[in-house]
Amino acid sequence: MSLLTLENVSGGYGQSLVLHDIDLTVDEGHVAVVLGANGAGKTTTLRAISGVIPVKGSIVFDGVSLVGKTPEAVSRLGIAHVPQGRGTFSELTVDDNMRIGAVNRKDKEIRADLDRWYGVFPRLGERRHQEAGSMSGGEQQMLALARAMMARPRLLLLDEPSLGLAPLVTRELFAQLGALNREHGMTILVVEQNANLALDIGHWGYVLEAGRIAVQNSAEQLHDDEAVRKAYLGF
């Protein structure tokens, strides 16, 4: 069952088009991976879904069209977007950051969710009263994940979560992402340059080149495809 479907999506900034006729599907319960070099349009794809930039074409999330919706509205439909730079509310405490994740929830289980995610990310629990901006990049990325999960989203969009992180931290992070998918059934669309790690947790992969989908295949096949590696992934 596809949760998110993009068809013929084009978009960009002002007059300059970055995306050209993108077709992309994310199945419920799966991890979709978008790979590609700098400037291929990975970030723009996520921004198109979130309503940050105007697009042409069709974007449907669970039967609802997202085209023309504001980021606020897209978020309220159950899509959590962790942007590049992690979207940290630097001068607020870790606890406040987490509560911002749940700011539009009406249920009574927010406190229980807080404890739950502090359980999953103990370092955040230890630092809950600390200013979020004073934490390391890896910790802020964990916070961004936990904050996104506080919204109880149905789809998680992640923009280059490994950016600026040490290799060890990146591995830990992807282990957490894999667990989110397996144990919590979280549907994830992740955009990455680190192809190996992303494909390890992914089900389906896309390779973007100059704003077009150049290749798509199951994560396993992409991972083992020498030609694709050489041509697009550069290793």
Next chain:
Amino acid sequence: MDLFIEQVFNGIGNGVVYGSVALALVLIFRTTGVLNFAQGEMALFSTYISWKLTTEGMPVVGAIAVSMVIAFIAGAAIERTLIRPVESGRSPLNVVIVTLGLFLALNSLVQLFFGTDPQVMPSPFPSGSVDILSATVQKETIGLIVVLLLECLFLWFLLQRTRLGLKLRAVAANPESARLHGIRAGTMLMAGWALSAAIGALAGSLVAGERTGFDATLMQTILVYALAAAALGGFTSIWGAVICGLIVGIADALTIQYVDPLDGIEVVLPLGLIMVVLVVMPNGLFGRRTVERV
């Protein structure tokens, strides 16, 4: 000694007003990221509305309350109609220029609607004085201090303990990320302007009531002192704005009393303070350093 204590209380009386206007400046600065130079004149307009309502026979407290409600709505309307259209522009200077234009426009409108003659605004506080530490302190001064403290408590509670406050702080800290979390940034900015306008209305009405008379120049020097207080407080902290308002007020009162060469030109004090703060400690006494990690 008595004279010294009396001057300190005088300073506190003025200082709470500076603090209150500084508070309104800080609130808009925190949510919108701009200095609202029209803050004083917005308060002036509201003060005239309070005064006008009392001349129509309304009790003072009621008049101030109504004026605060009107200011709240007008503040939101100003954000929506004047600030937002220029906000998306390339330079933050656009907004600053609009607030400067608003400053001039509101001041002229006040003179047009209400005339240029000095008016008398009744005070909601009892007159008379009490003796504290062998000094004579006006009850009005004590009233002002109590009201400002309550206002601070209210704002602190609103920002730190409510969902609306969390949204306001989220937008102030990172507007783009706030939108990705489903927070309507535009609505929050409007709320920030509305709140500030209401605070200004209260401050203006109270200070006009404390003076023997007021006219269209009422808020101009106050704005300079409030800017000094906000700068000294670092522009981000609510308590910083209030405490620094008091510091500026007391320093001013003592300067007038004890520093003869500055007699009559004591306004150099807040200006000097702004200079010193900007040069020596750009983050003020209570501001936080902006640290960003990648």
